[in-house]
Amino acid sequence: MTERIVIVGAGEAGARAALALRENGFAGAIALVGEEAHLPYERPPLSKAALIDGDAPRPATILTEERLAEHGIDHVAGASALAIDRAAHRLTLQDRDPLPYDRLLIATGARARRLAVPGAGPDNVHYLRSFGEAEALRRRLSPGSRLVVIGGGFIGLELAAAARARGAEATVIEMAPRLLGRAVPADLAAVIAARHAAEGVAIIIGAAIERIETLPDGRHRVVLAGRDPVDGDTIVAGIGAVPEAALAAEAGLALDNGIAVDTHLATSDPDIFAAGDCCSFPHALYGGRRLRLEAWRNAQDHGNAAAKSMLGLGEPYAAVPWFWSDHYDLTLQIAGLPDEGAVTVSRPLAGDARLDFHLAGDGRLVGASAVGPNGAIAREVRLAEMLIGRRASPDPASLADPAVKLKSLMV
Amino acid sequence: MPTAIAASWVEACAADAIDEEDVIRFDHAGRTFAIYRSPDDDYFATDGLCTHEKVHLADGLVMDTIIECPKHNGRFDYTTGKAKGAPVCVDLKTYPVRVEGGKVLIGLD
Ligand SMILES: Cc1cc2nc3c(=O)[nH]c(=O)nc-3n(C[C@H](O)[C@H](O)[C@H](O)COP(=O)(O)OP(=O)(O)OC[C@H]3O[C@@H](n4cnc5c(N)ncnc54)[C@H](O)[C@@H]3O)c2cc1C
Ligand code: FES
Numbered sequence: 001m002t003e004r005i006v007i008v009g010a011g012e013a014g015a016r017a018a019l020a021l022r023e024n025g026f027a028g029a030i031a032l033v034g035e036e037a038h039l040p041y042e043r044p045p046l047s048k049a050a051l052i053d054g055d056a057p058r059p060a061t062i063l064t065e066e067r068l069a070e071h072g073i074d075h076v077a078g079a080s081a082l083a084i085d086r087a088a089h090r091l092t093l094q095d096r097d098p099l100p101y102d103r104l105l106i107a108t109g110a111r112a113r114r115l116a117v118p119g120a121g122p123d124n125v126h127y128l129r130s131f132g133e134a135e136a137l138r139r140r141l142s143p144g145s146r147l148v149v150i151g152g153g154f155i156g157l158e159l160a161a162a163a164r165a166r167g168a169e170a171t172v173i174e175m176a177p178r179l180l181g182r183a184v185p186a187d188l189a190a191v192i193a194a195r196h197a198a199e200g201v202a203i204i205i206g207a208a209i210e211r212i213e214t215l216p217d218g219r220h221r222v223v224l225a226g227r228d229p230v231d232g233d234t235i236v237a238g239i240g241a242v243p244e245a246a247l248a249a250e251a252g253l254a255l256d257n258g259i260a261v262d263t264h265l266a267t268s269d270p271d272i273f274a275a276g277d278c279c280s281f282p283h284a285l286y287g288g289r290r291l292r293l294e295a296w297r298n299a300q301d302h303g304n305a306a307a308k309s310m311l312g313l314g315e316p317y318a319a320v321p322w323f324w325s326d327h328y329d330l331t332l333q334i335a336g337l338p339d340e341g342a343v344t345v346s347r348p349l350a351g352d353a354r355l356d357f358h359l360a361g362d363g364r365l366v367g368a369s370a371v372g373p374n375g376a377i378a379r380e381v382r383l384a385e386m387l388i389g390r391r392a393s394p395d396p397a398s399l400a401d402p403a404v405k406l407k408s409l410m411v
Numbered sequence: 412m413p414t415a416i417a418a419s420w421v422e423a424c425a426a427d428a429i430d431e432e433d434v435i436r437f438d439h440a441g442r443t444f445a446i447y448r449s450p451d452d453d454y455f456a457t458d459g460l461c462t463h464e465k466v467h468l469a470d471g472l473v474m475d476t477i478i479e480c481p482k483h484n485g486r487f488d489y490t491t492g493k494a495k496g497a498p499v500c501v502d503l504k505t506y507p508v509r510v511e512g513g514k515v516l517i518g519l520d
Contacts, residue, residue, distance in 0.1 A: 016497060042498070049464075062498070297484070300497050324483070331482075375470035378481030382472050 003028040005310060006091050006101035008081045008247065010034025012042065012296060013276030014107035015062040016303030022071045024311055030073045031099055033091070035080040038131060039063060044296050046134040047155050048326055051141065051162035059131045081108075084251040086269055103271050103310045106248055106259060107303065110241035110277040110294060115150060119212035124220045126236045128155055140234045143167030148222055148232035150209065152179035154325045156238030157192065160201045161327050171202040171230050173222060178205060184369070185338050191354060191371045192327055199328060204230070241294055243278045256280050257292050263316035264309040265302060273310055275302035284318035285391070286340060286366070295323045320389045331374040335385035336367035345396045353377050357384060363393040380406055420509065420516045426454070427513070434478060434489075436469035437517070444506065445469045446515060447489045449476055454508045455489050456517040462494065462501035 005021060007014045010032045018032045034040065041059035050057040068075050080094040090098040112127035114120075126140075127133060137159070141147060147163040149156040152174030160170040172179075180189040197203060208225040212235065215221055222230045243258030254260040254268035259279040266273050276299040280292035301319040308314045324333045341358025349355050353372025360366045368384030370377035383406035387394060390410075398404040423437040429448040436459055437444045443459030445468045457478075461468055466482040473479075478489045485499030492503035507518035 067500070322484075374481055375467060378470055379472050382479065382481075382484065 002026075002102045002310065004031075004099075004101050005029070005103045005105070006031045006033065006099050007105045007107060008033045008091060009107035009109055009244075009276070009278070010036065010040045010075060010077070011107060011109050011276065012040075012062065012299035013109070013303040013306070014105065015040035016300045017105055017107060017275060017307045018073045018303075019063070019067075019071060020304040020307035021311065022073075024308055024313060026307075026311055028102075030071075031076055032068075032073055033076040033079050033081055033093065033099065035078065036130065037078045039065065039068075039075065039077070041131060042296070043129070046131060047128060047158035047162065050131070050134045051138050051159070052165045057135070057138065081247055084247055084272070086251055086272070089271065101271075103273065105306050105310065106267070106272065106274040106278060107276045107299075107306075108244035108247065108278045109299075110243050110258075112237070113240045113242050115209075115212075115237040115239060117209050117211055119214075120237075121212075124212055124214055124235055125150075126234060128159060128236060128238065129241070137234070137236065141166045141168045145169070145234065146219075146232040147171070148173065148220070148230050148235045150222065150235065150237045151239040152176075152203065152205070153181060153238055153240065156236070157196060157327060158325060159236060159238065160196060161199070164199050164201060164328075169200075169202075169232075171204065171232065172196070173207050173209065173224070173230060174203070174205045175207060175209070176205065179203070182339060184332070184334065185344070185356060185358075187356065188332060188354065188369050188371050191352075192330065192332060195327060195330055241277065243280075243292060245278055248272075248274065248278075256290065260290075263288075264314040265306045265317060266309060273306045275299070275306040281317060283321075284316045285320065285389070286337060289337075289340075291321070291337075293321055293323075295321065297322045318389070320385045322385055326374075329373055330371055331377065332369075332371045333377055333381040334367070334369045335381050336365070336388040338367035338369050340366040343396070345399045347380070347400055348402055349376055349380070351376060355380050355384075357394075357396075357399045359393075359396065363396075365392055365394055365399075383407055383410065386410065418518075418520050420518050423456070423515045423517050425513055426510050426515050429454075429515075432473050432475070434469050434471070434473050436467055439519075443467065444517065445478065445489070446508070446517065447473060447478065449490070453490075454510055454515050456506040456508050457487070457489050457492055457503040461485060461499065462503060463499045468503075 040062040083092040146169045163170040210223045213221040248259040257280045259274040282288040338358040342361040343359045345357045353376040355370040358367035432450045447455045461480040470481040486496035492505040509516045
């Protein structure tokens with residue numbers, strides 16, 4: 001019988017899983033172990049509102065003390081898990097007694113990838129993953145200061161937008177030939193790039209970084225191969241995230257781009273599950289293609305799904321991937337996997353908004369991507385997401401025709 | 412429907428200005444509301460902004476008696492205001508609604 005469930009990692013996936021265990025009737029003990037001192041909080045605002053709004057930002061709490069108490073969830077804060085003793089069914093913690101478990105959920109997320117070039121170190125390169133790091137960056141983004149972002153992905157670009165909002169200068173240096181990588185269709189990435197340029201962000205693409213230097217006046221320099229160096233008061237590297245899989249690796253669990261789980265989010269040990277950014281999983285909608293997502297909604301959906309699986313109520317995971325990112329008053333939303341598409345069909349939207357549907361060779365809708373003011377795109381992307389989830393093959397002419405309501409294609 | 416005693420009734424829109432299973436935004440005296448028409452042809456009204464990050468719910472999708480926020484897909488039952496799904500956990504305030512002579516009226520406190 002499952003009486004004690006331990007969740008390691010008190011982020012989005014871990015917190016949602018704890019709640020979902022209760023929603024699904026689990027009456028045993030739940031320990032939610034996290035190495036951060038805060039109550040579980042949302043990360044997306046860290047590169048958005050937390051850098052811009054108000055005077056003293058506070059974490060956007062997912063589970064308050066009251067809700068933890070109401071649901072009988074024991075939040076063990078400030079506790080680093082050191083090892084999983086699979087034979088004894090115990091999670092070992094630093095400076096605390098080990099926690100016995102019947103079922104264990106690993107929801108340890110991902111950590112910012114470190115910049116590995118000569119001269120880069122903790123004194124001159126910042127990262128953004130935790131609330132504490134956001135607070136530190138916010139203090140540095142004063143009017144007139146210069147921010148240099150290494151990496152033209154979502155977090156780096158959102159950070160550049162925040163810097164502009166605070167009156168700071170921003171330069172984004174990207175190694176690839178364009179911003180936002182392969183997950184975002186090129187046409188959309190171009191809209192976002194143009195908007196950043198219009199807001200005064202300097203964008204350098206196709207750059208090779210040789211080293212980081214600290215100048216005599218305390219400012220920092222990014223030395224580029226064959227181009228002028230870029231100087232700034234603050235350097236942040238947003239060059240991707242690495243799944244936090246050390247506990248699983250040491251315990252001998254199967255790995256594959258993070259912790260490898262099956263369609264029920266079970267690891268290679270049937271009593272241990274994983275959820276969120278730390279794991280890769282086969283996606284039922286995409287022929288079992290193994291994915292690892294770094295997306296907020298996936299972390300929630302995984303948390304819910306893993307809770308059910310741990311209680312023997314699970315189903316194969318098939319939630320449609322969904323992601324958003326905010327840049328000034330533009331939102332980008334992506335549902336499904338655009339890169340599974342062979343054909344792109346565009347639907348004209350009001351204003352500058354843009355909506356593309358991605359159809360596989362057999363006509364199935366496999367992705368939708370959009371950029372524009374949130375209110376102009378959100379409904380359409382949501383409906384597209386539902387069509388994707390139903391494996392629909394809508395008529396391309398109807399998708400392209402703004403007079404045809406997407407809702408009418410649903411039946 | 413909520414039975415709050417309304418201090419004043421305000422005309423919001425024509426009843427046929429909202430499609431079935433849809434929502435529109437209504438701004439009045441510095442406040443913003445969302446007015447819904449259910450699949451059963453009943454009308455409802457709530458505060459216009461999501462309780463998560465203050466986004467206009469009228470840009471969201473109505474499915475049966477649920478309004479889904481356009482920003483992060485938090486869900487509310489618009490007939491009761493109850494928060495129904497992550498990330499929202501604070502309920503929406505609701506307002507009484509009357510339909511008279513083809514007009515939708517909402518009762519404000
Ligand atoms: C700045 C930023 C902006 C983002 N913006 C967006 C966005 O706009 N849209 C979007 O869809 N997604 C966004 N994301 C991604 C989203 O936040 C993540 O996908 C989500 O937080 C993943 O949830 P998780 O629970 O898997 O991991 P996390 O939220 O990272 O939580 C993992 C937790 O586990 C803890 N932990 C790790 N190891 C241990 C250990 N050994 N012992 C104890 N505790 C441990 C960590 O300290 C952490 O608190 C953003 C992320 C960041 C960092
Ligand atoms: S703003 Fe409505 S769910 Fe986040």
